[in-house]
Amino acid sequence: MGQKKKKSMILLLSVLLILAAVYFILQSWNKSQEKKQQAKEEAKQVYLTDIGEVKGIQYDTGSGDMEFKKEGDVWYYAPDMDFPLAQSYPKKMAEEFGHLKAERELKDGDSLEAYGLTDPVYTVVLKDAEGKETTLYYGSSTGDSYYVTVGDTKKVYTVSNTTISDLQYSLDDMAQLDTFPTIGSGNLKKEIITKDGKTTTYDSEKEEDSKNIAAVAGGLGAVTLQKVADYSVEDKDLAQYGLDEASRTTVEAAYTLDKKEKTLTLYIGNTDADKNRYVMMNDSRIVYLISDEVCKNILNEE
The missing domain is CATH 2.60.40 (Immunoglobulin-like)
Structure with a gap:
């Protein structure tokens, strides 16, 4: 290979390396900007609750109380500790309500009665590891949201109506049934x-x-x-x-x-x-x- 060709190859390789470096830098910068933007959005986000570990969940959807408690890493149906409870249900509730995200806070709003919060549709009581209770009250619905207040704060927020989807399951729905093996004449x-x-x-x-x-x-x-x-x-x-x-x-x-x-x-x-x-x-x-x-x-x- 002649000297001219060698120089051309080296030049081409150098250009490719520079382009690769620029691409890597741009990618890193974009990711950095995305993280900063996410952090800004997260900083603006309002959470109604911030419970380190939820150890108890009690709620009333109008058809009677449901209560679950956590001992160690296991959730139980409180009235019957032997009930075969599928763990995914209380785990999801604890994740959702332990850090309940608000859509917005109502400033200078009407009275609690105007939002259906003096006679709540749903009441959710959460208990943390120290036994401290936090009560969420769900009032009237508005579009795809519910009006919610925490305890006696009288501050009114809206939250997504999907947050109460886990409360709609019956106890039968939450049962972890046994798995019957596949048996046939072949085995x-x-x-x-x-x-x-x-x-x-x-x-x-x-x-x-x-x-x-x-x-x-x-x-x-x-x-x-x-x-x-x-x-x-x-x-x-x-x-x-x-x-x-x-x-x-x-x-x-x-x-x-x-x-x-x-x-x-x-x-x-x-x-x-x-x-x-x-x-x-x-x-x-x-x-x-x-x-x-x-x-x-x-x-x-x-």
Whole structure:
């Protein structure tokens, strides 16, 4: 390569390096400006609450009180600590209400009554780690917002109507139900049924049991855990569902999942007025309702 070509290549490379450096500097500057702008916007933002850690949430949406409390890292439904509460619901409420963002503050406004705040639509009480309570009152709605005041401050703000969306869930909606495994004739290895002290076994390794395995696998594959009769049954109440040890039918199903052998234990009890059977699984305290037809298939009954 000639000297002229070498000089041209070096010059071109130098130009490219300079352009790359300029591009990097511009990118960094733009990001810096964006951060400054975000910081300015954040500084202007008004928050109605600033609670380090929310440890308690209580609210009334007109259909009764709901109360949750946090112990350690776990949220509980306060009236029934054994209720299987899905953690995502109270966590989201704590995040939303612990740092509740205002859209605007009303200056020189009317009386609280004019905004529906003397008879609030919603009342939310938050408790922090020291036990201090903060009360939010939601008044009338206006467009996509609600009028809100905090405690007895008499300052009125508007907040987005989406902030109360988490309060619309029923307790049933917030239940963390069990996950029933996927079982079919392809992965069911054995089913053992114990009733009234008698045991029946269906084994996939036995050719004479192939039809029985297919039948019971069909029943297990049709189970859906959707209807609940009791979310946290106590031992003393098991008999009313026919799920006490003396009355229930026990099904132990051995199956494979990801090449590992697993065991499902299912307890089947009485039939209700709608021809559903009361059912529990493994060590769960939730009593489910499953159709009698599906249970008959699981038990290989006519």
